[in-house]
Amino acid sequence: MAPLDVISWLLDTDPALRWQVERDLLDEPEDVWLETRARVATxxxxxxxxxxxxxxxxxxxxxxxxxxxxxxxxxxxxxxxxxxxxxxxxxxxxxxxxxxxxxxxxxxxxxxxxxxxxxxxxxxxxxWGGEVDCCINAMTLSNGLWLGLDMQVLVDWFLEHAMDEGGWNCEWENGSTRASVHSTLNSLRALRHHEVVTGGSDATRQAMRDGEEYLLARHLTRRLTTGEILGPWVDHFLYPPRHVYSALRALDHFREIGRRDERMEEAVSMVITAQQEDGTWLQQHHMPGEEWFEVDVPVGEPSPWLTFQALRVLRWWSEGAVS
Known part of the structure; x- marks a missing residue:
């Protein structure tokens, strides 16, 4: 695949992906990508x-x-x-x-x-009140907001379960007092969705800042205590990501809130390094388990979803100043 064919390749996909390519990579007029997005349900x-x-x-x-x-x-x-x-x-x-x-x-x-x-x-x-797992509750919070529900009970739950160091951990129920990058990123994504839908509050914005600082203090990639890479999943990009943290997913959150920081540079480098000569990114992992149907490629093949996400992140990164 020649590099100049990548955008055409991305456009030749399911409406669930195509509308995002039109909006975020091609800057198509709103009526164009909205028309494509409307096809997702049908x-x-x-x-x-x-x-x-x-x-x-x-x-x-x-x-x-x-x-x-x-x-x-x-x-x-x-x-x-x-x-x-x-x-x-x-x-x-x-x-x-x-x-x-x-x-x-x-x-x-x-x-x-x-x-x-x-x-x-x-x-x-x-x-709709959630259970004890941060990642499950994050999905439930976002899904409830999406369906038009008042989800304040779960918003309060996240405020009550934030760790002292910032961030969240699904293992709090088992006694953990330290945050997890997986749980923190998923929680941040849900609170961001709450802010977009409702405007948020001073308390939720502070919780988000604390969680984001938790990730940034680790440069999105490394343990704070030892400086070691957080885990092999940091630069093993996959779609669907399920609940798994990666440098690409973390960068996409910061892209969405519009915050660049020099501590993200190693994560950006991981994304750049993973690009193939043909301009695509490969599926690097797949979470085992029953699915209704496959929505992306097997491990080792060029992934339209990851290629889109990586191009979107790198475009955002290159267009703004780093604080």
Whole structure:
């Protein structure tokens, strides 16, 4: 693939990706990319995923975070990865693809889930109130806002569960008092969504600044205590990312809030280094587990999703001054 063919290659994809290419790389007029985005619910990946919803219960795969009955079979505990087909994952995917939630609002999905979705961790907890895991609650907060719900209960939960050093950790329930980059990034993304939808508050903005400083103090890439690389996943880019942190995902958050910082330079270098001679980025990892269908390429092949995300981040980085 010649470098000049990359944009054409990206445009020849599902509407869920194409509209973002039109908006963020080509600066197409709003009516152009909005027309493409409107197709997400009616064709391609979006329509296929919508078709898997049980319209009577509002659920996907019969469960909240895991498919219904998943824990009834002891053999499932030996699987290499969890299924990605249940309700929370499916809603998150549709939202992140930019689908207009109108079809879900029209069929009362939010109300149906309030009645029929029960957290596997504790079925007595209300679905839209979240459970104990930061990453799960982050998805739930964003999904509820997307469907037009008042999610203040979960916003307050994040404020109450921020670590003293800034950031969050899904393992707080098991006694952890230190933040995690995975949990922190996912929590920040949800609070950012809350700010966009509602305007946020002084308290949420401070929590976000603290969480962002937690990541920046580590240059998005390294342990604060030893200076070692956080883990092999930092520069192993993948799509779908699920809950996994990477330098690319972290940079994309800072791109969205419009904040450049010299402490991001190593992360940017990781993204640049991963570009192939043909101008693409490869799928470097894949989270094991059952999916409704594949939305990107196997490991080792050029990924349209990662290529788009990397080009968008590098374009943003190159266009502004670093503080």
């Amino acid at each position: 064709e391609g990946f979006g329509a296929r995923l919508l078709a898997h919803q049980d319209v009577e219960t509002g659920l996907w795969a019969g469960g909240a975070f895991f498919p219904g009955g998943f824990f009834d079979d002891p053999a499932n505990e030996e699987l290499p990865g969890q299924p990605w087909t249940a309700t929370t994952w499916s809603l998150t995917t549709l939202r992140e693809w930019g689908m207009d939630p109108a079809p879900l609002i029209a069929n009362d999905t939010a109300a149906k889930l309030a009645e029929n979705a029960h957290w596997e961790f504790d079925p007595s907890l209300p679905y």
